[in-house]
Amino acid sequence: MGYSADDEVLRGINFHLRTGSFHFLTGPSGAGKTSLLRLMYLAHRASGGVVRIFNRDIAKTRRSVLPGLRRRIGVVFQDFRLLDHLSARDNVALTLRIGRVREDTIRDHVTELLDWVGLGDHLDAKPPTLSDGEKQRVAIARAVIGRPNLLVADEPTGSVDEYQGVRIMRLFEELNRIGTTVVIATHDRRLISQFNYPVMELDHGTFDITGNN
Amino acid sequence: MFRQHFDLPLGEDGSGRFVPWIVAVMVYLATLSVAAGMAVNRSVDKWDIGLEGTVTVEIAASNAAAENAGERMARALSLLRETAGVRSAIPIPDDEISRLLEPWLGQGDVPLTLPIPQLIDVRLEAGTKLDLDALGTLLANAVPGARLDDHQYWTERLSDFGRSVQITSAFIVALVALAGAGTVVFATRAGLAIHREVIELMHLVGSRDSYIAGQFQAHAMSLSLRGGVVGLALGAATLGVLRGIAAPIEGSLLPTVNITAGAWAVLAALPLLAGLIATITARVTVVRALREMP
Numbered sequence: 280m281g282y283s284a285d286d287e288v289l290r291g292i293n294f295h296l297r298t299g300s301f302h303f304l305t306g307p308s309g310a311g312k313t314s315l316l317r318l319m320y321l322a323h324r325a326s327g328g329v330v331r332i333f334n335r336d337i338a339k340t341r342r343s344v345l346p347g348l349r350r351r352i353g354v355v356f357q358d359f360r361l362l363d364h365l366s367a368r369d370n371v372a373l374t375l376r377i378g379r380v381r382e383d384t385i386r387d388h389v390t391e392l393l394d395w396v397g398l399g400d401h402l403d404a405k406p407p408t409l410s411d412g413e414k415q416r417v418a419i420a421r422a423v424i425g426r427p428n429l430l431v432a433d434e435p436t437g438s439v440d441e442y443q444g445v446r447i448m449r450l451f452e453e454l455n456r457i458g459t460t461v462v463i464a465t466h467d468r469r470l471i472s473q474f475n476y477p478v479m480e481l482d483h484g485t486f487d488i489t490g491n492n
Numbered sequence: 493m494f495r496q497h498f499d500l501p502l503g504e505d506g507s508g509r510f511v512p513w514i515v516a517v518m519v520y521l522a523t524l525s526v527a528a529g530m531a532v533n534r535s536v537d538k539w540d541i542g543l544e545g546t547v548t549v550e551i552a553a554s555n556a557a558a559e560n561a562g563e564r565m566a567r568a569l570s571l572l573r574e575t576a577g578v579r580s581a582i583p584i585p586d587d588e589i590s591r592l593l594e595p596w597l598g599q600g601d602v603p604l605t606l607p608i609p610q611l612i613d614v615r616l617e618a619g620t621k622l623d624l625d626a627l628g629t630l631l632a633n634a635v636p637g638a639r640l641d642d643h644q645y646w647t648e649r650l651s652d653f654g655r656s657v658q659i660t661s662a663f664i665v666a667l668v669a670l671a672g673a674g675t676v677v678f679a680t681r682a683g684l685a686i687h688r689e690v691i692e693l694m695h696l697v698g699s700r701d702s703y704i705a706g707q708f709q710a711h712a713m714s715l716s717l718r719g720g721v722v723g724l725a726l727g728a729a730t731l732g733v734l735r736g737i738a739a740p741i742e743g744s745l746l747p748t749v750n751i752t753a754g755a756w757a758v759l760a761a762l763p764l765l766a767g768l769i770a771t772i773t774a775r776v777t778v779v780r781a782l783r784e785m786p
Contacts, residue, residue, distance in 0.1 A: 322696055324786055343700075345786075350698030360693050364501040373499060377699045421697070 353427035507682035515719030523727025529661030552637035553607030577620035716770035720763025
C-alpha cells in the first residue's frame with residue numbers, strides 16, 4: 280500500500296483474522312500501524328495487493344457499498360476525532376443516527392453506554408470541556424454503540440488511567456465474546472502482557488504474528 | 493413532525509450567512525418581473541377582449557362634388573345592416589371623432605379644416621363566422637372610399653407585445669434563478685471546505701453521501717426560504733406603493749397593478765421555487781464533491 284507511486288508504506292503483509300478473534304497490533308512509531316488500521320477501517324483502498332473484509336475484495340467493491348461495510352466497523356481513533364459542536368451524547372449517537380435507528384432507541388442505548396464508561400453525568404458536555412481521558416471514553420462509546428462486527432482501536436487506553444484502561448479492555452472483551460473481531464493497536468507492552476491475545480508486530484518491512492491466532 | 497438533526501454545524505460557519513440576503517434580492521426582482529409581466533398581459537387581454545366582435549368602417553373624405561357624404565354613409569349603413577351576422581352598425585358622431593383626434597390635432601373645428609373620414613362602429617353577432625374580407629370588398633365596391641378595419645393589425649401587435657413581455661419576464665426569472673443557484677453552489681462549496689474533517693469522519697463511521705447531502709440541502713432550503721419570504725414581502729410592498737401611485741390615473745391605457753388571487757398564488761410560489769432550486773443545487777454540489785472521497 281502506498282500514498283503515491285514512490286511512497287510505499289506497507290509491503291509483504293499477509294494475514295487473516297478469524298471472525299471473533301482478538302489481536303493486538305504493535306510496533307515502533309512510523310512502522311505503518313495507522314496505515315494498516317486505515318486499510319482495515321476502509322479509510323483507504325490499497326494501491327496494490329488484496330484486502331478482503333467481510334468476504335469482499337475492497338478494491339473491487341463499489342463505492343456505494345462501502346458505507347454499509349463501514350457501519351459494521353467500529354473505530355477508536357488515536358486523536359479521538361470527536362465533533363466539538365456536538366454533546367457527548369450526540370457524538371456517541373452519530374453512528375446510530377447515520378444508521379437510521381429510532382431516536383428513542385438511540386437515547387436509551389447512548390445513555391446506558393455513557394453511564395457504563397463513567398460519563399453518565401457528562402451527557403450534554405461538549406468535547407472541548409472534557410479531559411483527554413473522558414474524550415477517549417466518548418470515542419470508545421461511539422465505536423462500540425453499534426455492536427460492530429470488527430472493532431479497530433488505535434491506542435484506546437493511551438489517555439486513561441490504569442483502572443479505566445482495564446475497564447475499557449473488559450468492554451472490548453465483552454464485545455469480542457458476542458462475536459466482534461477486535462484489533463487493538465498499542466505501544467503499551469504492559470497492556471499486551473496483561474491479556475493473553477495474539478500480537479501482530481509490524482516493524483519497518485517485517486510483519487509477524489505471535490500467539491494463538 | 494419534521495425535525496432535521498444537523499450533525500454538521502452548518503449554521504455556525506459564515507459560509508451561508510449571505511445566502512438569505514442574496515436570495516431575498518433575487519426573489520424581490522423576480523416578484524417585480526413576474527408581476528409586471530402579468531399586469532401587461534392582463535391589459536393586453538383587456539384591450540383584446542374590448543376589440544373582439546367589433547370592426548370599424550372608415551369612409552374616406554372625398555372632394556368630388558358628385559359624392560355626397562351623407563349618401564355614402566347611408567349606403568354603407570344599409571349594406572352593413574342587411575348583412576347576416578352584423579348585430580349593429582352605428583355611425584360615430586363627428587364630435588366623437590373630433591374628441592378622438594384631439595390628442596393629435598388639438599381642440600378646435602377640426603372637421604372644417606381637414607378632410608376627416610366618417611366612421612361606423614360595427615358590432616358582430618357573437619359566434620358568427622363572418623367573412624370580413626368579402627364584406628370589405630363588397631363595401632369598397634358599393635361605397636367609394638369605404639374601408640373595413642377588423643383591428644387585426646392592432647391585435648396582432650398587442651399580442652406580440654404581450655408575448656415579448658412574457659418572454660422577457662421569464663428570461664429575468666431564469667437569470668435570477670441561475671444567479672441564485674450560483675450563490676448556493678458557492679456557499680455549499682465553502683461549507684464543504686470548512687467542514688471537511690467532520691465530513692471525513694462521518695464517512696468513516698458509515699455515512700452515505702445522501703445523508704451528508706441531506707444536511708446541506710436542508711440548510712440551503714432553510715436559508716433560501718427565509719430569504720425568499722423577505723424578498724416576496726419587499727416585492728409585495730413595492731407593488732402596493734406602485735398601485736397607490738397608479739390609482740389616480742386608472743382607466744387609462746396603463747397596465748393595472750391590481751394583483752388577483754391567482755397572481756398572488758404565482759408570486760407566493762417564488763420563495764418555494766427559490767427553496768427548491770437551492771435544495772437541488774446543494775444536493776448536486778455535495779454529491780459531486782463527495783464522489784472524490786474514497
